[in-house]
Amino acid sequence: MIYSCLHTHSTFCDGKDDIETMCRSAYEKHFESIGFSSHAPIAKKTGIVTGWHLADERLNEYIDAVLDARERWRGRLSVYLGLEMDYIAGRCGPADADLRELPLDYLIGAVHYVASPRGDLMTVDGFDDDFEREFRAFFDNDGKALYRAYYTAYQEMICGGGFDILAHFDLVKKNNRRFGFFLPGDADYQECVAKTVKTAARQTRNFVVEVNTGGMIRGRTGDPYPSSAILRLLKAQNIPLTISADAHAADHLGGCYEDALRIMAGAGYTETMLIDGSKEGKPHWRPQRINPARGAGSAEGMFS
Ligand SMILES: [Zn+2]
Ligand SMILES: [Zn+2]
Incomplete structure (x- = not known):
């Protein structure tokens, strides 16, 4: 069994556990590698100050901490340095030139913020009360407008490039279980998704x-990001996948992997990608076969 998680947060941003605790947990779970992906600093660039992004002035400290962990764990666990970079139209994104200067192994591109028709920004993954208030104030509770804004931003991010991993493809569904503001089977929603995949x-x-x-780990969704219908579209375009837990605590590492691997296999995927070192800032991806037939009972058998 070979496990990894390249989407991992720590106490440098909104994670609960520090880098060493996350590494130890990954090692104890027999992971081959772990990659850290703090929410990249955006305050200086955008003026947006949050409690969940890495502070600009701590960026170097974060880089040093991950590189130190790499040395400490050498020979037992491969430790990679990444960032999860927000795309916010006209303000910041994974294509930003300053990110190229950092010794990153990989960069995750993510859309958390969407702009309303009047230009107000809100996060689609906000917690219940915040989401409810902002969705009403900025989008007049119009679910179609919200998911359209989300996928438009996602398409813009893709066109801009600069990322190695595309994060949580359909994150806009996170609050849908609670608020039911769109139907995933709706033709308009599917059109947005199909356009994004293309x-x-x-x-x-x-x-x-x-x-x-x-x-899934936090009970917000019944399936992974992206859902199986989107995975089938991605498969039709031969776009490769990697599995991650978006871990915000040590006990999230590897969480719900079995279920997700089964869903990937159901969408026609026979392999998932592992990072295998990086070269000149570009990750080298190594395919690993998924074998769902052997995975009925335990995650142990999911990989051949
Ligand atoms: Zn994210
Ligand atoms: Zn994340």
């Missing part, structure tokens, strides 16, 4: 899409 298929960079179990 945009990804046209991007020539050597990237992967993550299958993210973070929503």
